[in-house]
Structures are given as structure tokens and as C-alpha cells.
Amino acid sequence: xxxAISFSSAIGEMASRLLGLGTVxxxxxNLSSHLRVLLADSDVERATALELRLHEITDAVIFRVPxxxxxxxxxxxxxxxxxxxxxxxxxxxxxxxxxxxxxxNPRPVVMFIDRDDRAFMEEAIAAGVSSYNVVGAYNVVGAxxxxxxxxxxxxxxxxxxxxxxxxxxxxxxxxxxxxxxxxRAKSMLMKQRDIGEPxxxxxxxxxxxxxxxxxxDIAAALLDEGGEKGAPK
Amino acid sequence: MTRGSVFRIGVLRLTxxxxxxxxxxxxxxxxxxxxxxxxxxxxxxxxADKLAYGLLDGAMMPPPLALALQLGLSGSDGxxxxxxxxxLSLNGNTVTLSERWAAPMLDVAPxxxxxxxxRFTAVLxxxxxxxxxxxxxxxxxxxxxxxxxxATGGINPDREVTFTVxxxxxxxxxxxxxxxxxxxxxxxxxxxAARAGLGRTVATSxxxxxxxxxxxxxxxxxxxxxQPDRLQAALRALLRASLYCDTPEHAQSVAEILSHPHYLGxxxxxxxxxxxxxxxxxxxxxxxxxDVSVFAAxxxxxxWRSHAQWFLQQMTRWGYIGSDVDCSAACDAFRPDLYAxxxxxxxxxIPTISVKSEGYHDATWHLPALPTAIAMGPDRFLDGARFEPxxxxxxxx
Numbered sequence: 001x002x003x004a005i006s007f008s009s010a011i012g013e014m015a016s017r018l019l020g021l022g023t024v025x026x027x028x029x030n031l032s033s034h035l036r037v038l039l040a041d042s043d044v045e046r047a048t049a050l051e052l053r054l055h056e057i058t059d060a061v062i063f064r065v066p067x068x069x070x071x072x073x074x075x076x077x078x079x080x081x082x083x084x085x086x087x088x089x090x091x092x093x094x095x096x097x098x099x100x101x102x103x104x105n106p107r108p109v110v111m112f113i114d115r116d117d118r119a120f121m122e123e124a125i126a127a128g129v130s131s132y133n134v135v136g137a138y139n140v141v142g143a144x145x146x147x148x149x150x151x152x153x154x155x156x157x158x159x160x161x162x163x164x165x166x167x168x169x170x171x172x173x174x175x176x177x178x179x180x181x182x183x184r185a186k187s188m189l190m191k192q193r194d195i196g197e198p199x200x201x202x203x204x205x206x207x208x209x210x211x212x213x214x215x216x217d218i219a220a221a222l223l224d225e226g227g228e229k230g231a232p233k
Numbered sequence: 234m235t236r237g238s239v240f241r242i243g244v245l246r247l248t249x250x251x252x253x254x255x256x257x258x259x260x261x262x263x264x265x266x267x268x269x270x271x272x273x274x275x276x277x278x279x280x281a282d283k284l285a286y287g288l289l290d291g292a293m294m295p296p297p298l299a300l301a302l303q304l305g306l307s308g309s310d311g312x313x314x315x316x317x318x319x320x321l322s323l324n325g326n327t328v329t330l331s332e333r334w335a336a337p338m339l340d341v342a343p344x345x346x347x348x349x350x351x352r353f354t355a356v357l358x359x360x361x362x363x364x365x366x367x368x369x370x371x372x373x374x375x376x377x378x379x380x381x382x383x384a385t386g387g388i389n390p391d392r393e394v395t396f397t398v399x400x401x402x403x404x405x406x407x408x409x410x411x412x413x414x415x416x417x418x419x420x421x422x423x424x425x426a427a428r429a430g431l432g433r434t435v436a437t438s439x440x441x442x443x444x445x446x447x448x449x450x451x452x453x454x455x456x457x458x459x460q461p462d463r464l465q466a467a468l469r470a471l472l473r474a475s476l477y478c479d480t481p482e483h484a485q486s487v488a489e490i491l492s493h494p495h496y497l498g499x500x501x502x503x504x505x506x507x508x509x510x511x512x513x514x515x516x517x518x519x520x521x522x523x524d525v526s527v528f529a530a531x532x533x534x535x536x537w538r539s540h541a542q543w544f545l546q547q548m549t550r551w552g553y554i555g556s557d558v559d560c561s562a563a564c565d566a567f568r569p570d571l572y573a574x575x576x577x578x579x580x581x582x583i584p585t586i587s588v589k590s591e592g593y594h595d596a597t598w599h600l601p602a603l604p605t606a607i608a609m610g611p612d613r614f615l616d617g618a619r620f621e622p623x624x625x626x627x628x629x630x
Contacts, residue, residue: 070412072397087282090275090400096307097371097398111309118312122286130282130309 035060035147038080040071040089043162050084050158057150071095075109080134082148083109084155087128095132109134112152124152127159178216185219240269240467243280243292246402246497248420248507249322249448249526250293251487256474258490265466273496276400277370278308284453285311291452291467293321297544299451301372303563306553314454317541318571319468321448321475323533325507325526326375326438327423328382330415331408334364335433346440347615350386353435357393364414367399367407377547378441379417385441385616390551408432419447420507420524421499428503436615437524442591443611444531446540449567457571468575472534476581479529481510532584532600532607534576536567539588539622546620582607588622 037060041047051062063078065071071091075083075098085092098109112131114120124130131152182204189200204222208215240262244250253271256262262269272289274280277298283289285308299317301307328346330338330353338344338352357364368376380390388394399407404416405426415432416422426432438445450471457464478487488504491497497504505511511525527533545560554560569587576583582602589600591612599606614620 087279088275090402091398092276092278093370093400094398096278099307113309113311118286121309121311122288125282125286125288125309130278 035082035151036063036078036080037061037151038063038065038074038078038083040065040074040083041086042089043086046158046162049162050155053154053158054151057154058147060151072098075134082112082151083132083134084151085130085132086159087125087130092130099132112148114149120153120156123160124156127156127163129155129159131155178219181216181223182219185222188223238268240267240291240463241272241289242269242467243272243274243283243289244496245274245277245280245293246499247293247448248491248497248504249325249528250496251478251491251508251526252321252471252475252528253293253450254491254496255478255487256470259474259477261470261474261477262467265470267463267466267470269467269470277373281308282311284315284451285309285313287311287313287453287455289453290456291450293448294451295370295373295375296320296446296449296541297372297374297377297548298370299449299566300541300545300548300560300563301553303566304554304558304560307372315451315566316454316457316571317449317451317536317567318457318464319450319471319534319575320446320536320540321450321471321528321534323444323447323527323531324437324439324524325420325447326378326417327420327434327524328379328415328417328436328441329404329408329423329426329432329434330364331411331413331432332430334414335435338435339433346382346436347385349435350382350388350615353383354386354388357388363393363395365395365397365412367397367404367413367416367418369401369404369418370398372548372553374438374445374447374544375417375419377544377551378438378445380551381547382436382441382615405429405431420526421503423524424503424506425499434524439524441615443613444527444533444609445543445591446533446537447526449536457568464571465575465578468572469579472529472575472579472581475529475534479509479527479533481508484508484510529581530608531610532602534572534581535584536569536572537587537589538564538567538569539591539620541567542588542622543591543620588624590619590621592617592619 035058037054039047039050039062041050047064054060054062063074063080065074071089072094083095085095095109099111109132112133129152133148185204186197186200189195189203190197204215204218208218211218242253244253257269257271277295280289280292280294281298281302284292298307299315302315334353334356337356338349344352366379368379370376383390383394390396397413399413399416401418401422404413404418404422407413408416408426408431409429423434427434438447452464477483484505487508488501491504492499492501507524507526509525509527541564545554545563548554549556573583582605584600584602584607586601592614594609594612596611598609600609
């Protein structure tokens with residue numbers, strides 16, 4: 001729990017510290033020589049962290065999806081070379097439609113796939129990142145594989161860190177909840193049996209061992225039964 | 234519990250995920266000693282990618298998407314191939330138009346799907362504007378059936394309307410904000426739009442093609458090859474759950490389970506409108522507000538290679554597949570042999586043929602099957618067309 005919070009606030013701090021720098025990014029000069037990257041991530045904090053990371057490693061121009069705009073609108077308006085999509089977005093299926101070549105779609109989108117690196121692709125999907133390149137981009141000469149891979153790699157790393165934070169937070173919450181359940185079960189046993197806390201805990205422990213279950217599960221079952229049938233004689 | 238021992242199945246928030254959700258929640262998988270984790274995914278793209286990279290073992294899927302994956306037209310082209318050992322549902326989609334378009338069509342009386350498309354054609358030609366119609370994925374039954382409906386009315390779907398892709402759960406919102414003029418989506422989204430007074434159902438998938446396959450169960454081919462027992466166990470549980478879901482008396486309990494926030498997160502009474510026995514539960518007005526999913530009857534779970542062929546024909550018709558492409562390999566992904574093994578042990582009759590004609594039956598008929606023939610409903614198309622499957626089904630050309 002503690003580590004989760006400090007990690008997430010560290011990101012927040014880093015983000016706000018670096019945000020000031022971010023505002024002076026390459027607006028002057030020849031934009032056409034920069035890769036245009038669209039970050040379609042509804043998690044603002046995570047998108048900010050990724051944007052900052054990308055500014056460190058590339059000179060790409062970064063776009064986001066403004067609130068109220070659809071992914072398709074932004075793709076049409078900003079003509080990105082690379083699109084990083086949060087897989088939790090349901091409108092990913094709309095992006096899939098842009099992959100078709102057609103008269104109405106002169107710049108088809110292709111999915112970024114590293115065929116030689118299955119582990120990396122699995123990692124990306126597990127982290128919730130999918131990425132697309134746009135064929136025949138207006139800028140540079142299209143998004144070449146060596147230019148795109150570091151961007152996707154950075155995205156996967158950031159998404160994984162956020163997932164880790166979320167997982168840690170979840171397990172911390174579960175632990176707290178379980179501790180509370182065990183405490184409630186102990187109090188119930190103490191009251192019912194007129195025993196002390198160590199005895200109540202030992203009773204739960206013994207039963208957990210006998211039934212090959214976790215103490216928290218025994219405690220939850222005991223509370224479910226309302227302490228009638230399951231109480232020790 | 235190691236990761237490998239959990240059988241991971243992906244679903245979307247749709248009524249026709251019922252068999253899979255019920256198999257999990259009512260313990261049909263557990264009784265087969267199968268520890269199934271259901272993963273509720275936000276998009277079909279996620280389902281396709283997770284299957285392709287082995288992060289899911291099985292998933293619900295629209296049959297055109299399963300075929301598009303075989304042909305390399307969609308998805309991440311990951312290392313894992315998929316097979317289709319069973320189907321999940323028939324029917325279940327609605328074509329819903331916004332009030333602005335539906336009102337002038339339906340002011341007379343509720344009409345049939347074919348009358349409605351003729352009226353829609355007339356309204357569209359008079360207005361000289363291109364309505365924006367949404368489907369849930371390019372390679373979906375929704376897209377192909379909506380195009381079929383439009384084309385039957387003489388509308389060129391590529392020129393006279395604008396197609397867009399909107400996730401099913403966003404269709405009603407998109408209609409409310411005027412971003413789209415209509416949509417074809419699975420239940421219960423048409424019903425939700427109707428109840429909100431935003432739109433009306435002008436056709437159902439059943440009216441466009443009676444008893445066409447709507448969703449299939451796709452699995453990684455590696456599971457069938459390396460763990461055939463686990464796949465069979467999953468199929469047996471799925472088939473038993475499909476019988477449960479198809480019983481009108483169970484609709485209430487099915488709807489209650491589906492309505493859980495973790496699954497559809499929608500009111501029970503709305504989900505009930507798309508479950509068997511729903512005729513009396515629909516909202517009034519319109520031609521028919523909802524279409525009812527069929528989970529087991531009518532050979533619903535059989536992975537028809539002829540249905541795969543029909544979808545491939547439609548995908549070719551609209552230019553998604555070149556006319557020179559050999560589709561037989563895509564068709565071969567449908568595996569009635571694997572279905573038969575599971576159906577036999579569950580006691581479900583197995584059709585004696587893997588392909589059937591469509592468009593010949595106006596009324597109930599009997600499909601040759603073992604041990605007993607299967608009672609079938611009509612199999613007509615909206616325009617009266619007939620479809621002859623290619624035989625043998627593995628040689629598509």
C-alpha cells in the first residue's frame with residue numbers, strides 16, 4: 001500500500017515538474033520532419049507520463065484525444081503517423097475499420113506488429129497497449145519500424161508501471177478487507193465462546209489447516225453462516 | 234493455481250454472451266472440472282489480439298471476424314491460429330433508425346422489414362442527404378446484414394449512406410447526440426434506444442435472414458491439438474448452458490445474472506426483451522423493438538460451414554475479399570467434427586451434413602440429424618434469395 005502510493009505520487013510529481021518543460025516543446029521549426037504520435041489514452045496521468053517519456057527519447061510531436069472528440073475525428077484532423085491506443089478503449093474497433101484500404105480511406109492504418117518478438121507483443125497486449133502506424137504518412141517518409149519500436153516500448157513500460165500500481169493497490173485493499181474479516185470472525189468467536197483473542201485466532205488457524213483453506217476464507221464462511229452452525233462447541 | 238490451468242474465455246457485454254456467462258455462473262464449467270476465467274473485453278479487437286497471442290483460450294466472436302482473422306484481414310496476425318468448434322447464437326440484432334428517419338417511414342403502421350427498407354429508400358432519395366449508419370465492427374454480422382437490408386431496398390451502401398464504427402454500448406449515446414442516424418447492433422441496444430424515445434427498430438436480423446448464425450465460439454487451435462480433453466469439456470459445458478439459456482422459464486434468472494455490473498450492467502427487464510419467450514416483454518410501437526436470441530434450438534450451436542460460406546460470399550460482395558481469394562482454408566476453421574464429439578456426449582442431435590441450403594423454408598421443417606431430426610424454423614432471406622452451399626465445403630473454389 002505504502003509503496004503503491006509513494007510510487008504513484010512520485011509519478012505525479014515528476015509529471016507536474018516536467019509538464020512546465022513540456023510546454024516549450026518544438027513548436028517552431030519544420031514540423032514535417034517530426035513523427036506525429038497520437039496517444040489515445042483516457043488515463044490522463046498515464047498519458048502525461050508517457051508523453052514526457054517520449055519527449056525524452058524522441059522529437060516526436062504528441063497529440064491526445066480531447067474530451068468529447070472521437071478517436072476517428074482526431075485521426076482525421078491530426079493525421080498522426082503513429083497511434084498508441086489504450087486497449088481498454090471500446091472505440092479501438094473503429095480504428096480497426098481504418099485498416100481497410102479504400103477510396104474513402106486513402107491512408108490506411110496498420111497495426112504495429114513485431115513478428116520476431118512474440119514475448120514483446122504478449123507483454124504489450126497484457127499491459128493493454130496496442131499501436132498502429134499510418135501508411136503513406138504526410139510526414140517524413142512514413143513511420144519506419146526502427147522509429148516506431150522505441151515509442152511502443154516506452155508505452156508498454158509506462159502502462160506496465162501503472163498496471164503494477166493498480167495491482168498493488170488492489171491487493172492492498174484485499175489484504176485490508178481480509179484482515180477486517182478475520183477480526184470480525186475473531187470477535188464473534190470470542191463473544192460466542194467467551195474465549196480470548198489468541199484462542200479465537202488459533203481456532204481459525206486450526207480449521208484452516210484441517211480444511212486446507214486460507215484463514216480469511218474460513219473467517220468469511222464463518223461470518224456467512226452467521227456464526228450458528230460453524231461455531232465451535 | 235497456475236496460469237495454465239485456468240481456461241480463459243473472452244466475452245463482450247452482449248445478450249448473446251449468455252451461454253458462456255451461464256456456464257460459468259451456474260457451474261457447468263466447474264462440473265467439467267474446468268476452472269474458467271471470463272474476461273469481459275471492451276472491443277472485438279481486444280478479443281482477436283488476445284486469442285492471437287495466447288492470452289485467451291477461447292472467446293465469443295462474430296463469424297465474419299473469425300473468417301477475417303483466418304484471411305489476415307483483421308487482427309494482429311499473431312502466432313496462434315483459431316478454430317470455430319461451436320456457435321453461440323442465432324438472430325438478435327436490430328436495425329434502429331433515429332426518430333427523424335424512422336418517423337416518416339412508420340407513420341402508417343408497423344410494416345415488415347422489406348416494406349421498411351423501401352420506405353427508407355424513398356425518404357433517403359427525397360432528402361438527398363447521406364445518413365450516417367453505425368455498425369459495431371467492419372467484420373461483423375451487423376455490417377453484412379445492414380448492407381443486405383439496404384441493398385434489398387435498392388440503396389448502394391457504399392455511396393448513399395456513410396458507414397461508421399461505434400461500439401455497441403455507445404450507439405444510443407451517439408444517436409442521442411446526433412452523431413449517427415441509425416445503427417445495427419446486438420441486443421439489447423435497439424431496445425434501449427426505443428425506450429429512450431430516440432429511435433425505432435425498422436428491421437431485425439431475423440427478418441433479414443431467418444436464423445442466421447450470430448456469434449460463434451472461437452478457440453485457439455493449439456488448445457484443440459494439445460489439450461483436446463479440455464476443449465471438449467468446455468464445449469460440453471457450453472452446450473448444456475445453451476439448453477438452459479434457451480428455456481423461456483429460465484429467462485428471468487439468465488437476465489438477472491447477465492445484468493450484474495461485471496457483465497452487461499443493464500437492467501434485468503431490458504435484457505429480458507432479448508431472451509427466449511420475450512414476445513410479451515417488448516416495448517410497444519415500431520415493427521418489433523427487439524430481436525430474440527436463439528441459443529440452442531434450431532441447431533443454433535452447430536458451426537455451419539455453409540453459414541461461413543454465406544458470410545464469405547457477402548464479404549466478397551462488398552469488396553472486403555478479392556474475388557480471386559481462395560476462402561476454403563477460412564471455411565475449414567469451422568469444425569463440426571469437434572462439435573459432434575461434444576454434442577454426442579451431451580445428447581444433442583448432430584446434423585448429418587455440415588452444409589445446408591438457405592432460403593428454401595417458409596415454415597418449420599426437419600433437419601436430418603442423429604439420433605433424431607432437429608426441428609428447424611424458416612431460413613428465408615428478406616429478398617427471397619436462395620443460397621446454395623459449395624460442396625465439398627473444404628474446396629471453396
